[in-house]
Amino acid sequence: MSLISASGVSVRFGGAEVLSRVSLSLSAGEIVTVVGPNGSGKSTLLRALLGIQRLSGGKVARRPGLRIGYVPQRLAIDRSLPMTARRFLSLPRPCTDAQAAAALTRCGVADLADRQMVALSGGQLQRVLLARALLHAPEILILDEPTQGLDQPGEAGFYRLIEEVRRDTGVAVLLVSHDLHVVMAASDRVICLNGHVCCEGAPHVVSQAPEYRALFGFGTQGALALYRHDHDHSHGPADGPVHVHGPGCGHDHSHGPSHSHAQKEVHSHAG
Amino acid sequence: MLDDFLTRAALAGVGLSLATGPLGSFVVWRRMAYFGDATSHAAILGVALALALSLPIAAGTLIVALAMALTVSTLAARGWAMDTTLGVLAHSALAFGLVAVSFLPGVRTDLTALLFGDILAVSRGDLAMVWGGAALVLGLLVWRWQALLTTTLSEDLAHAAGLNPDRERLVLTVALAVVVAVAIKIVGALLIAAMLIIPAAAARGLTRSPETMAALATLIGAGSAVGGLGLSFQFDTPAGPSIITIAALIFTLSVMIASLRR
Numbered sequence: 001m002s003l004i005s006a007s008g009v010s011v012r013f014g015g016a017e018v019l020s021r022v023s024l025s026l027s028a029g030e031i032v033t034v035v036g037p038n039g040s041g042k043s044t045l046l047r048a049l050l051g052i053q054r055l056s057g058g059k060v061a062r063r064p065g066l067r068i069g070y071v072p073q074r075l076a077i078d079r080s081l082p083m084t085a086r087r088f089l090s091l092p093r094p095c096t097d098a099q100a101a102a103a104l105t106r107c108g109v110a111d112l113a114d115r116q117m118v119a120l121s122g123g124q125l126q127r128v129l130l131a132r133a134l135l136h137a138p139e140i141l142i143l144d145e146p147t148q149g150l151d152q153p154g155e156a157g158f159y160r161l162i163e164e165v166r167r168d169t170g171v172a173v174l175l176v177s178h179d180l181h182v183v184m185a186a187s188d189r190v191i192c193l194n195g196h197v198c199c200e201g202a203p204h205v206v207s208q209a210p211e212y213r214a215l216f217g218f219g220t221q222g223a224l225a226l227y228r229h230d231h232d233h234s235h236g237p238a239d240g241p242v243h244v245h246g247p248g249c250g251h252d253h254s255h256g257p258s259h260s261h262a263q264k265e266v267h268s269h270a271g
Numbered sequence: 272m273l274d275d276f277l278t279r280a281a282l283a284g285v286g287l288s289l290a291t292g293p294l295g296s297f298v299v300w301r302r303m304a305y306f307g308d309a310t311s312h313a314a315i316l317g318v319a320l321a322l323a324l325s326l327p328i329a330a331g332t333l334i335v336a337l338a339m340a341l342t343v344s345t346l347a348a349r350g351w352a353m354d355t356t357l358g359v360l361a362h363s364a365l366a367f368g369l370v371a372v373s374f375l376p377g378v379r380t381d382l383t384a385l386l387f388g389d390i391l392a393v394s395r396g397d398l399a400m401v402w403g404g405a406a407l408v409l410g411l412l413v414w415r416w417q418a419l420l421t422t423t424l425s426e427d428l429a430h431a432a433g434l435n436p437d438r439e440r441l442v443l444t445v446a447l448a449v450v451v452a453v454a455i456k457i458v459g460a461l462l463i464a465a466m467l468i469i470p471a472a473a474a475r476g477l478t479r480s481p482e483t484m485a486a487l488a489t490l491i492g493a494g495s496a497v498g499g500l501g502l503s504f505q506f507d508t509p510a511g512p513s514i515i516t517i518a519a520l521i522f523t524l525s526v527m528i529a530s531l532r533r
Binding site for chain 2: 070082
């Protein structure tokens with residue numbers, strides 16, 4: 001049984017349909033990256049899976065008793081709130097000093113325990129957030145744009161860390177990114193979302209190729225990979241930028257199970 | 272011991288600080304300062320209603336303060352522009368309250384007491400109410416502490432941890448209304464918000480955790496109450512404003528200490 005799954009999930013904000021019959025499911029130990037442009041409903045999808053967002057259609061199923069570790073998109077802590085990283089780890093569920101130290105060490109920020117949260121850099125904050133999510137042995141990590149605001153080495157380092165955590169603990173990972181083309185190399189699947197599931201496939205790992213070096217340099221140690229979209233439809237102007245793929249775009253891909261071409265947007269099949 | 276009016280006044284101030292320290296910290300962390308103003312200004316209207324209907328004053332202030340606090344948090348949840356909305360509500364409530372009070376014969380003379388408090392006239396009954404109300408608020412905050420802190424940091428984080436941010440917001444709203452109802456006698460409607468914010472702000476620069484900040488805010492509040500009463504007794508100044516004056520001096524001192532340490 002999958003850990004968490006969405007089947008035909010639709011969400012409306014006012015009159016606008018933000019998510020339209022989106023289906024996806026995660027199995028134990030799997031890493032899935034959801035990419036999509038701004039406003040494509042990525043965060044809404046995560047919120048739906050977490051049970052925060054009310055659905056206008058479809059169903060979300062979580063395995064009963066599923067332990068979720070959640071890393072929110074950003075944490076805007078008011079400067080008036082004094083809080084050390086150690087204290088933050090105990091919210092809302094208290095953890096022991098040993099658990100806190102283990103989680104911080106795992107995330108490479110053992111020395112930050114007594115540092116004030118507002119004094120942390122973007123990358124440090126992400127690691128502390130991840131440390132908090134790793135407490136209490138989660139079965140799935142849900143991360144909302146965890147590398148936003150990080151530079152490329154920072155992003156690669158964070159992805160390597162997640163890869164290690166998955167290797168060591170077998171935790172499943174669902175990660176959202178607005179970067180349409182550069183994804184975590186360890187992703188088992190990449191899902192491109194734009195209100196609906198546009199396409200789905202494996203990342204294109206090219207770390208040995210010269211063009212990878214040209215793109216990412218040597219510092220990333222293969223943590224980043226490219227994702228090549230293979231959309232067989234284009235979106236009407238009302239739906240954002242048109243993306244039509246040329247005839248050379250012929251690698252295989254599969255759509256989400258409920259992806260329906262009977263939707264309202266303009267489809268112009270290319271290739 | 273309770274026969275002495277100064278002792279009763281000091282005990283009332285200390286009792287109030289037990290609630291305003293931790294609650295004031297949340298008001299500062301969540302940027303609810305204006306929210307405190309609106310709620311406390313509405314209390315004047317509550318006093319007028321209570322006098323007109325011959326209800327106990329505390330009941331009148333509690334009901335109207337609660338109604339105001341709930342209105343504000345409902346509007347906030349619906350995405351109204353908060354500074355404008357609160358500006359309208361806070362000052363309208365004060366104006367309506369003052370107009371309503373003017374219709375009641377014999378109350379007009381007590382207006383200063385309503386606006387600035389009359390801590391020296393605190394009775395044994397008032398004292399019981401202040402300590403009762405403060406204990407209630409403190410109990411509520413301690414009980415919900417972890418959830419309130421998580422919600423204050425991030426509502427999404429709270430949601431994902433199975434908490435309900437709306438419920439935690441309601442806890443703070445109710446606590447605020449209770450504090451306003453018991454504090455109006457001590458510092459008056461105009462200065463309740465000061466009693467919430469200034470001690471907490473003074474504690475901020477000297478502390479490194481939410482708990483020590485709340486505890487230090489309580490100490491500073493209690494110290495301000497006692498010091499303000501001394502000032503008032505010595506120089507015959509109004510008691511409520513004297514308490515806030517001491518708190519403001521402590522705040523200035525704390526800012527200086529914090530910047531020297533840096």
